Amino acid sequence: MANMNLYSRGDKTFVVINMFLVAIFTLSTLYPFIYITAVSFSSGFPAASGEVVWKPIDLTFAAFQRVLTDSEFWISYRNTFIYTIGGTLTSLAFIIPGAYALSRPHLFGKRFWNLMVAFTMWFNAGMIPFFLNMRDLGLLDSYFGIIIGFAVNGFNLILLRNFFEGIPSSFEEAARMDGANDFQVLWKVYMPLSKPAIATVALFCVVSRWNGFFWAMILLQDENKLPLQVYLRRTIVELTGDEEFVSSALTIPYSVETVTAAIIVCSIIPVLIFYPFIQKYFNKGILLGGVKE
DSSP: OOOGGGSOHHHHHHHHHHHHHHHHHHHHHHHHHHHHHHHHTSOHHHHHTTOOSSSOSSOOOHHHHHHHTOHHHHHHHHHHHHHHHHHHHHHHHHHHHHHHHHHOTTOTTHHHHHHHHHHHHHOOOOHHHHHHHHHHTTOTTSHHHHHHHTOOOHHHHHHHHHHHHTSOHHHHHHHHHTTOOHHHHIIIIIHHHTHHHHHHHHHHHHHHHHTOOHHHHHHOOOGGGOOHHHHHHHHHHHHHHOHHHHHTTTTSSOOHHHHHHHHHHHHHHHHHHHHHHHHHHHHHHHHHHHOOO
């Protein structure tokens, strides 16, 4: 940080206020994680009665033991990895060549196709028509339906297209002079130069897939295919509706709140591990891909 003596009194006041506001924002961002973690390690009654604020009360691992010994939790965890990894790779397989095609100045009907992609960001057919379409295509209750049915997002496509359009044409011209075709230009020129933007789109896809809940709940019936978020909802409903469990809250070491918190903690661990590896690309990718020169 620069020497504060070089600042005027007004500048010092401004810096102090900024630091205070950043500290408040940071604490407000971190507190939900601190609270959920504290609840997950607390015993059932203090968590259910709202006594937990920022640290565990009556420290116990009972909620994690309840979650980690449930075979359905591991099945849903596996399914979430399948949907996340398979869905992200599928999305990139569609979005990257699609964005490259839309960025080409010689694309026939370029304005029309770009308008059609943007149109999907404003309007959609609705929930029932989409469900009927998935049913008629035979994509209900299948891994493939969840992976392919949500493969392309208009925002991600336009974000990457804008990044491609910002790459100097001289790179492509040099490759063309060496005899490269469109596929080779995309693979050997555009993709290596677009790692920040691709990493940003990949992060968006990963988070969206990992948190996928609503359509998985609607389209999937087989319990062995449900993702983690649907398992979380079902666990909450089952425990809340279990009168015997609710009535024994004083005698068992965990509650609905602690079990829910334990599942949430387990669910965010992979995202927390994954994010730091691509965070360095994130700011650059969203800035360069979100602004068209």
